Amino acid sequence: MNTQIKSINERKHYIDWLRVLAFGLLFLFHSWRPFDQFPWHIKNEEQNFIFDLLTIFTHGWRMFLIFLVSGAGTWFALRSRKKAFLMDRIKRLIVPFIFGIVLIIPPQRFYEWIMFHDFAGNYFDFLMTYPTQQFSANMGTSLLLWFGHLGTHLWFLPFLFVMTVFVLPLLHKIQKGKISFTWLKPMMQSNYGVFILVIPMILVRVIIKPMYSEYTDWADFLIYMLPFIYGFLFMSDTDFITIIKKKTYLFLVVGVISSLYFLYNAFQDPQNIQEYLHPSYSLKHIELSIVSMMIAYSWILFFLGFFAKHMNFKHSILVPANISILPIYVLHQSLIIVFGYYIVGLELGTFTKFMIIAFTAIPAAILLYKIIQTNTVLRFLFGLKKKESKKVLVCQSTLVNLEKVKLQPIMQSTEKVKLDKNETI
Secondary structure, three states, X not given: OHHHHHHHHOOOHHHHHHHHHHHHHHHHHHHHHHHOOOOOOOOOOOOOHHHHHHHHHHHOOHHHHHHHHHHHHHHHHHHHHHHHHHHHHHHHHHHHHHHHHHHHOXXXXXXXXXXXXXXXXXHHHHHHHHHHHHHOOOOOOOHHHHHHHHHHHHHHHHHHHHHHHHHHHHHHHHHOOOOOOOOHHHHHHOOOHHHHHHHHHHHHHHHHOOOOOOOOOHHHHHHHHHHHHHHHHHHHOXXXXXXXXXXXXXXXXXXXXXXXXXXXXXXXXXXXXXXXXXOOOOHHHHHHHHHHHHHHHHHHHHHHHHHHHHOOOOOOOHHHHHHHHHHHHHHHHHXXXXXXXXXXXXXXXXXXXXXXXXXXXXXXXXXXXXXXHOOHHHHHHOOOOOOOOOOOOOOOOOOOOOOOOOOOOHHHHOOOOOOOOOOOO
16 A cells, blocks of 8 residues: 555656646647648648658547646646646746746737738737727637637637636645546456546547637637546556556557548548548547547557656656756747748758758757756746755865864755756656
């Protein structure tokens, strides 16, 4: 029992690695978006079928993986912060979102207007028109759609905040042991019983998606909420991770088969993509909902099981990488669009342009993060904690008057770099 409690409380390095993978993939995903056939902020004149494949394939599970990891991170943040948890979430999620709307997002819309709306003014002219244009949009009664409209890629931050508040009573009860899910473990240990948790995802999509079909509306909110809860639940009991590790390659097989089936449907009849994105109540909608949720569930649990098996170790890059994720996430898409607008106009192949965008925008985001690190105000605006003051070691030297200086033992004075459990999204 004590061993299990210790295992629950100790840091899971594989979750940190999985977070790096999830957000790293997101950065690459946005770097190739100018080259697929689907609408985006900027587009290359020529599209490439390979990027269509990559977009359809990864879109089926990439955000599910981010919400799964966020749920797992919430388990540790809730334990460490307790009463300060909600205020911390506001600082980590809402402050960067509002700051992003004001300063980070407008350049994206500026280049979008130039490319698709024949805007001919300069950036100052754009800023005089932009706020009125944005707030005059008709988003209906859905608060969630405003998150995406105002924040583009930053919709995830308020989404996660609202989701956390929405399920917080449930999370508290799980963490305090007032709600037990031990009955799930025998079912998940059976051959295919591990797929029982995909059923709620399928039902929510089948029932709700035709009513709220726009991306990031209530249907997507409720669907993404489930892997968020699952990530939290899996951290509450190590037995769940043990089961998932045993089924890792089953998830891989089911994920591959489901993805191939979905891709076949998508390219056999493009209307299937529209039915997937904006469904009506039909048998095809039920079919695509089952397949798409099997894709999402299988791939995220494959990655969870694989990383729990093979990536549960420390590395010098892991702590700084996890701390940097939020600021780089806030910055990356604007940099991709600003650089990408000029790069797509070059007489080069699509893959070459993609590589140039990825290897200019992402390093630029890292460089800006290094600057953000050094400034207290910028740290706050980008959701980082205040920088802790460094302790000064006093070495025993002939230059020090030992009678006037009280020396501290070296072991007590040495400060190690440590990742706060609350320093992650």
